[in-house]
Amino acid sequence: MGGQLGFLYRQLTFIPKPLATSSLEGKVALITGANIGLGFEAARELASCKLSRLIVAVRDPIKGENTRQTILTEAPSCHVEVWIVDYDQYDGIIAFAKRIAELDQLDYVLLSAGLKQMEYSTSHTGHETNVQINHIAASLLSLLLLPTLLRLSRSTGNPLRLTIVSSEGHFWIPFKERTAANILKRMDEPETFGTAMQRYCTTKLINVLWTRELASRVSEHEVIINTVNPGFCYSGLHRHVKTGAGIMNIVLWMIGRTTAQGGHCLTDALVEHEDSHGRYLSEQQITDPSSFVLSMEGEVAQKQVWRETIELLKHEAPNADISFFSE
Template structure:
């Protein structure tokens, strides 16, 4: 796992499978962020076919929701599908979203799929580098805002709820030079650290793995099973910012379909009861990168958690934060 040859081999030889047809989601409420297109939309369509009571999909632009809603419902008339607006660049938007989630009667499954792959240095409305803001800071805050709803449902239902954060196999491949900085997240805002091509995107996917592992260590798996997943290299709008012809060659030669990538997301979300704090790829639990598992990786994981919490408490004072037992 993790090497280029292993990546090519897996893309060529493994074909993701859909959920078992008899998998019932009756009575469940499911939340998916970033599901108006691409892998998230395919995951939403597959989950809808298993008849949950309610499917909530988040979008930044509500106008794009209606077309996606028609696809999700498809032949599944009677499924309640709602599109909620949330902007990962706005702490106020995420905070309002969190309060709306907490008001739900239940939340059984949450798939945090929203993300970007920005190939050039840009800053978000919050002032942070855009990949870091959307993929790490925004995702982390969303996970904290919805966690109480997942815990509440688990206590009512008498079984664990589920939270899956989408990462990437690319977390194996980056040097993460910023890890030695006095403040890692602050250093990643410096344009000079952005790197070439996909380095910054892959670094934020590493941050997803570290955040997921630390969050899982603070949450009882009998209440919420928290994991992270690599959906594979797939045809998707995620690649829209890449301008070179190389990506087209790779997509032609290696890519899975968006539907197959969606299968990986749904599998991580509803299967694998032993996956708390774990990383999934090719629809099974596998070790993350050697760095993640190293002593240095463990220390950086704690550092990223502390820096992120400090940043969020400072920049998102209106948000509510769960209390974790040490």
């Protein structure tokens, strides 16, 4: 599945399709990272399917308002709101989740916010930036949103949906940090950062591990949790690429999917595939993640990442109520 030849074949031959459903009338969706790239395209597609209410969660209110206006122009019947959340601020994530907890309906949650930082840097929280944004913040938000999703699901008797965006890049990384006494602490050390996309791919592997562990603790009859690979797409994700940017642009031109096609993959995982709880989707179908993820060693790493993340959040975000998931 994850070999380079297979990747090239799928990129060249598979064309993602838009949602088969024409109506999401009466449904409510939340999308993080919805002002740019694949998250934006997913938001547009859901709104075009007569979604009743769309919450676009962004860091920049001006960009968020531009997104809202664009979507309203195309889908004027959709009630679009801009809510602010910064993945680099624990208190902001907690406040955002508390606001979500006040909703009386929320059918779909797409955690699409992420980045691909190509050089080592630290976030405001002190963690390596890719780790903070792609794993720690997304994991905290998933933990904080689940009690609300469970409550809403139980009130309706219908399962809700939570999709976390990952990448096929999780196949391509050796994940040397897995042998460390503390994986997340080891990934904060500059010498482990690697080159090119190595750190980004490692965080996408951790997304898959986290999704599988989170799903194992929630009934699929209440919240269906999955993770998705959108493929190699034209996207703002590549904006931090400096060294080799010209080569990247050539490869994108040769085999890259459009941003809209990547968005189709996200909405497909979010809305379709009722049997996808805890699963990985690629090319708009349920498929196996990497052999490492499925191995005994992968299961050990999965449990370790869960424990470390819970302990880290208890210490660094003490105001976050994650007691529901504490061991």
